[in-house]
Amino acid sequence: MGRIVIDKEECKGCYICVNACPKGLLKKSETRNEHGDYPVEFVGDEGSCIGCAMCAQSCPDVAIKEVYR
Amino acid sequence: METLVYKRPESLLKDGHFTFCPGCGHGVVLRMIAELIDEFNIQKDTIAISSVGCSIFLEKFFNLDVAGASHGRSPCVATGVKRCKPDKFVFTYQGDGDAATIGFNETIHTASRGEHITTIMINNTNFGMTGGQASATTLVGQVTTTTPMGRKPELTGYPLHAAEIVSKCDGTAYCARVAITTPAQIRKAKAALKKAFEVQLNGLGYGFVEVLAACPTNWHMTPVDSLNHIENVIEKVHPLGVFKDITGEQ
Amino acid sequence: MAKVLVKGNEAIAQAAINAGCQCYFGYPITPQSEIGEYMGAHLPKMGRVFVTAESELASINMVIGAGTTGAKAMTSSSSCGIALMQESISAMCCAEVPGVIVSVMRGGPGLGNIAPAQADYFQALKGGGNGDYKTLVLSPSTVQEAIDLTYRAFYLALKYRNPVMLLADGILGQMMEPAEFGEYPYEDPDVSTWALDGANNREPRNIVSLHMPEGAMEERTNRLFEKYQAMQENETTYEDFMLKDAKLVITAFGTVGRVAKTAIKKAREAGMKVGLFRPITLFPFPDKALHDVAENADLILDLELNKGQMLLDVRSAVFGACPVEFYGRTAGGLLTPDSIYEKICELYKKIDNKIEAGVN
Structure with a gap:
């Protein structure tokens, strides 16, 4: 059981986290943020995130700013 | 009851934003440095030395005192700071253009003197900020803006292997090359950085960590493809490893 | 001590x-x-x-x-x-x-x-x-x-x-x-x-x-x-050596200044009104003081162990208040008291001639 907090305005849409998430719970958003990028969004069901923080550790922009487990 | 297992480190400025291109490796390394400064609780005793290139704007990211240096000279500035403030933690943050090209003389002399400082060198095999020109670490065959047909050894020689050379300096206490291509590699990279911090904190000598990092913009690749490129191509030329560790722990 | x-x-x-x-x-x-x-x-x-x-x-x-x-x-x-x-x-x-x-x-x-x-x-x-x-x-x-x-x-x-x-x-x-x-x-x-010294209980500095x-x-x-x-x-500081009534003012910095003093003393003994203006701070250059001196002088002789470098600052300070001559040697060539004295005599003749002719 885990949870992540994404700051979509900090996300530049590199999608390294999409590649890093072992459960495939992140995807490119269909709406742009204020900078014009398509940020990532969490698309898993509640309880599906394992709180491994691999996404946050891979993020070059600290856009995944908190991870809970 | 959920527990916080990861958060933005305190040693990064609260309202600081990384100004790098999407997928650039700098952000991951800067964040790990900030995490380690938090973990060692040395934020109040750290002086960071910036360099020239994409590595320059440390004061915009870190909640730390920062001294700037001209291109290639941050190990000298760090030497001056550390010799005057031996109880402070002093690190230089440089790229391959800075530490391995214009400033490699300074790098190896700082290592040879065994200065109690730590150098983190981001190696993305090109001059990123100026638009992707070839640097000393550029791979044979690599296309850059100054090697449009690929680096040809008969014209521009061979890539310089910074970590291997620094490891041969007697004053080097710890020297490694790491990558940040996967979460597992990122953890290893952080362990190496931690070691390079510790050798300074324990007064053992010079710590040097070369980090292979992506430059998707100048490589003309997506961020994810850039990481694969590091694993499949760059690591074959600049292999990962701990080249020296005088503490004997691996 | x-x-x-x-x-x-x-x-x-x-x-x-x-x-x-x-x-x-x-x-x-x-x-x-x-x-x-x-x-x-x-x-x-x-x-x-x-x-x-x-x-x-x-x-x-x-x-x-x-x-x-x-x-x-x-x-x-x-x-x-x-x-x-x-x-x-x-x-x-x-x-x-x-x-x-x-x-x-x-x-x-x-x-x-x-x-x-x-x-x-x-x-x-x-x-x-x-x-x-x-x-x-x-x-x-x-x-x-x-x-x-x-x-x-x-x-x-x-x-x-x-x-x-x-x-x-x-x-x-x-x-x-x-x-x-x-x-x-x-x-x-x-x-x-x-x-x-580390951002201890204060905002970080850079x-x-x-x-x-x-x-x-x-x-x-x-x-x-x-x-x-x-x-x-x-x-701004400079040395004033016998400038008060000087008609010929020597400008020189560093060791040339002390060599010039020997020649100036000899010239004074021979009745020539020569003085030395020696900038001690080269930046800030004492340009106002030098201009004031130039206004009361007939000629400035700039002496340097080079081909004329401080000369530009001297001219700029004098700004036409009087003519500026240069005498220098370089790369190991030295200005001796004798060679400076000779130069003083040569230039002072010009000043004397002008005074005599009433064109001063």
Whole structure:
């Protein structure tokens, strides 16, 4: 059981986290943020995130700013 | 009851934003440095030395005192700071253009003197900020803006292997090359950085960590493809490893 | 304190130690290597820092590192070595890093030779480094003055957070004469308001020389120039030797000034009204004082061990108030009291002829 907090305005849409998430719970958003990028969004069901923080550790922009487990 | 297992480190400025291109490796390394400064609780005793290139704007990211240096000279500035403030933690943050090209003389002399400082060198095999020109670490065959047909050894020689050379300096206490291509590699990279911090904190000598990092913009690749490129191509030329560790722990 | 017989280079080194120089970073080059040797022999014993750097590029940047912590730091070099430091001297001015640079000039251009010269006036005063900046430059003419100005250099560096250069030549570096050290006479300014020592219970600080936001660099440069203006107002010094009634005024800096004095005394004995105006601070240059002197003189003779460098500042200060002549030798060629006296006689004849003809 885990949870992540994404700051979509900090996300530049590199999608390294999409590649890093072992459960495939992140995807490119269909709406742009204020900078014009398509940020990532969490698309898993509640309880599906394992709180491994691999996404946050891979993020070059600290856009995944908190991870809970 | 959920527990916080990861958060933005305190040693990064609260309202600081990384100004790098999407997928650039700098952000991951800067964040790990900030995490380690938090973990060692040395934020109040750290002086960071910036360099020239994409590595320059440390004061915009870190909640730390920062001294700037001209291109290639941050190990000298760090030497001056550390010799005057031996109880402070002093690190230089440089790229391959800075530490391995214009400033490699300074790098190896700082290592040879065994200065109690730590150098983190981001190696993305090109001059990123100026638009992707070839640097000393550029791979044979690599296309850059100054090697449009690929680096040809008969014209521009061979890539310089910074970590291997620094490891041969007697004053080097710890020297490694790491990558940040996967979460597992990122953890290893952080362990190496931690070691390079510790050798300074324990007064053992010079710590040097070369980090292979992506430059998707100048490589003309997506961020994810850039990481694969590091694993499949760059690591074959600049292999990962701990080249020296005088503490004997691996 | 009694006078001691001391070599110029060693006097500068000892004065730096007395001034509280906490660290010396340098790289050997003739004719100033004794400074580094002296520091290497003394500083470590005192628990202070001595590092032989890998180059002059490295040594000046080590000075920068030390300077950012508020420490009194120094390097020394000569001509081609100082050339290598120019980028960083510019950076020091921009980032406001204090530091003392001793430049003991040798012959140039290029590797030149190791003979005394004054051909690095432009290098010291007119940049070599990039951008709009000013280095405070002090010019001693005797070993005693080298000691006094070394003290002043450390004080001014901290007072203005600016590099200060002590511009000497190979004659002064190598000569021995009696001098008195006395005690460091200044009260140093507090550095705790800006120095880097870790962001402990305060906002983080940075001392950097890149200022990218629109307008930021111009604003900073304007502020730096206000500081240079304050230096001009507060720090300008020069020596007035027999200027009061002088018709022929010699301008000279450093050791040439003392050689000129011998010739001036001889000229005075022969009834010629000759005096010496010797700038001690080359930046800030005493241009207002020199202009006032020029207004009452018939002729200025600028003497230098180069092909005419300070000459440009002299002309600019005189600004047409009287004619300016130049006499110089370079790269080891020396100006002797006799050759200066001959030049004085030759020029004074012109002045006399004009007076006689009533065209003065």
